[in-house]
Amino acid sequence: MQRPHANRERVLPLLAQFGGVTEENVRRVAQITQVAEAEVWGAGTFYTLLTNPGKHVRVCTGLSCRLRGADELLANLAKSGTPAEGVSCLGQCDRAPAALDEHLEVYSPRPAKRAVTPDNPALPINLGGKPDYSFAALAKARALSPDAIVRELEASGLQGRGGAGFPAHVKWKSVLSQRERERYVVLNADEGEPGTFKDREVLLRRPEKVLEGLAVAALAIGAREVYVYIRGEFKAELEAMQAVLLKHGEHLDGIGFHFHRGHGAYICGEETALLESLEGRRGMPRLKPPFPTEQGFRGKPTLIHNVETIACVPAIVLRGGAAFKAHGRAEAGSKLYCISGHVNLPGVYELALGVCLDELVEAAGGYEGTPMAFSPGGASSGFLPIAERKRPLDFKNLAAAGTMLGSAGVVVLNDTVDMAKAALWQAEFFEHESCGQCAPCRIGTRFTHNALKQYAEEGDPSTLQHTADVAWEMEEGSICGLGMTAAKPLDSARKHFPQAFGKR
Numbered sequence: 001m002q003r004p005h006a007n008r009e010r011v012l013p014l015l016a017q018f019g020g021v022t023e024e025n026v027r028r029v030a031q032i033t034q035v036a037e038a039e040v041w042g043a044g045t046f047y048t049l050l051t052n053p054g055k056h057v058r059v060c061t062g063l064s065c066r067l068r069g070a071d072e073l074l075a076n077l078a079k080s081g082t083p084a085e086g087v088s089c090l091g092q093c094d095r096a097p098a099a100l101d102e103h104l105e106v107y108s109p110r111p112a113k114r115a116v117t118p119d120n121p122a123l124p125i126n127l128g129g130k131p132d133y134s135f136a137a138l139a140k141a142r143a144l145s146p147d148a149i150v151r152e153l154e155a156s157g158l159q160g161r162g163g164a165g166f167p168a169h170v171k172w173k174s175v176l177s178q179r180e181r182e183r184y185v186v187l188n189a190d191e192g193e194p195g196t197f198k199d200r201e202v203l204l205r206r207p208e209k210v211l212e213g214l215a216v217a218a219l220a221i222g223a224r225e226v227y228v229y230i231r232g233e234f235k236a237e238l239e240a241m242q243a244v245l246l247k248h249g250e251h252l253d254g255i256g257f258h259f260h261r262g263h264g265a266y267i268c269g270e271e272t273a274l275l276e277s278l279e280g281r282r283g284m285p286r287l288k289p290p291f292p293t294e295q296g297f298r299g300k301p302t303l304i305h306n307v308e309t310i311a312c313v314p315a316i317v318l319r320g321g322a323a324f325k326a327h328g329r330a331e332a333g334s335k336l337y338c339i340s341g342h343v344n345l346p347g348v349y350e351l352a353l354g355v356c357l358d359e360l361v362e363a364a365g366g367y368e369g370t371p372m373a374f375s376p377g378g379a380s381s382g383f384l385p386i387a388e389r390k391r392p393l394d395f396k397n398l399a400a401a402g403t404m405l406g407s408a409g410v411v412v413l414n415d416t417v418d419m420a421k422a423a424l425w426q427a428e429f430f431e432h433e434s435c436g437q438c439a440p441c442r443i444g445t446r447f448t449h450n451a452l453k454q455y456a457e458e459g460d461p462s463t464l465q466h467t468a469d470v471a472w473e474m475e476e477g478s479i480c481g482l483g484m485t486a487a488k489p490l491d492s493a494r495k496h497f498p499q500a501f502g503k504r
């Protein structure tokens with residue numbers, strides 16, 4: 001039971017400030033927050049950055065880094081006696097193989113220069129452009145009624161860019177329709193899906209747009225407080241936002257901005273897990289309904305959006321919903337596509353929502369080698385054969401192919417890749433990142449990973465014989481998207497590349 005004066009929300013930030021979970025730190029945090037020691041311990045031990053904050057190198061083992069030699073990098077570090085460990089994803093696929101040192105600085109054999117679409121002021125986000133501190137969209141929004149702002153959003157056709165593609169205006173309307181007046185805006189800046197690094201570029205290059213979008217959202221739904229939940233490794237990105245607030249904060253008067261650094265758990269990108277984490281608990285997804293727009297942060301109506309979604313808002317307010325919509329093809333708007341793997345210029349490209357792989361790769365300098373497969377939207381989307389290179393990369397067209405646009409983290413694999421190995425790497429990711437509260441996901445992700453490992457060692461296809469049943473269990477019996485999609489990489493690789501799973 002929670003003590004009357006307990007301040008659970010401070011538990012994780014304090015543990016981080018004191019250097020992670022140790023007996024002494026847990027005792028100190030329990031005393032300060034009045035949360036029971038066992039609960040402080042229980043919450044803290046969920047998070048990688050709190051349980052293993054030591055002075056070692058973290059090597060990314062996401063798909064793009066593995067394609068570029070992450071395993072060799074780990075082996076070389078071990079040989080040289082450098083303390084190092086493999087981690088699920090660092091959001092640096094364009095610099096693969098990437099690693100982070102103890103100060104959270106990225107190091108990579110690839111050039112530090114990141115590729116993005118060159119400056120084009122017509123684009124809604126325009127990563128290559130110069131920051132614009134006029135906050136003109138916010139000024140315009142201040143003169144509009146909440147309903148008028150939401151109408152413009154509806155006209156824009158903006159779908160959430162965090163993965164599900166849910167129409168943004170429906171969420172804004174839902175919060176507005178709640179009787180409760182205490183409302184919150186939460187920014188999901190916990191980007192962690194392997195293959196995805198677009199939010200990182202938005203935060204670094206256009207932090208003013210993100211803050212302006214958040215302010216418009218707060219104004220529209222009647223919130224006074226905005227919470228930014230930002231990936232723990234995003235140090236420079238956090239500083240970029242704080243610098244704008246420091247210099248230009250007068251434009252954002254009347255809104256309180258709060259920053260919460262994540263602690264190294266992919267699942268906290270799931271919106272309800274994120275809320276649990278923000279409230280000082282283990283990042284375990286909640287059952288829905290109720291949805292966050294009804295009962296979210298602190299049990300109050302909460303609008304949660306992805307960074308890219310929010311960064312589209314200023315252009316929508318300023319230039320009108322119809323103008324935003326016109327940037328897309330069958331679906332609305334421009335889209336930030338991340339592309340990495342076997343292409344010449346991995347990066348983030350703002351293109352019409354609905355371009356195909358060939359168009360995206362053209363922007364990224366062309367294919368490297370002979371392309372064989374691609375993953376269209378992060379680990380959860382599985383794989384498609386290169387024969388699908390002309391399929392529009394949008395929500396509907398990818399769903400029709402049994403996959404998804406997700407976070408638009410596109411990874412290209414050329415014909416040097418063993419698809420069984422690619423499926424194994426993704427399975428390892430899901431096992432590691434399952435929060436463990438649903439038995440089908442907890443057991444199923446481990447089973448699938450082990451089966452693929454055994455297949456890699458023995459080359460006997462019978463080791464995979466029960467994986468399809470387990471996939472069904474995970475899909476049907478999991479409460480969040482992680483468990484529901486964890487079998488996708490193996491499923492899709494087997495479907496499209498059966499030759500990769502024969503007797504060896």
Ligand SMILES: Cc1cc2nc3c(=O)[nH]c(=O)nc-3n(C[C@H](O)[C@H](O)[C@H](O)COP(=O)(O)O)c2cc1C
Nearest residue numbers: 160161162188190191192269270271305306309481
């Ligand atoms: C396992 C899992 C991980 C997720 N990770 C992220 C993430 O890192 N960033 C994000 O914005 N959304 C992520 N989402 C989606 C969020 O739950 C949520 O739909 C999103 O933040 C809503 O914002 P949007 O409407 O702007 O897309 C994830 C979902 C799942 C199931």
Ligand code: SF4
Nearest residue numbers: 437438441478480483
């Ligand atoms: S499906 Fe997996 S990750 Fe999602 S809540 Fe259940 S155990 Fe946790």
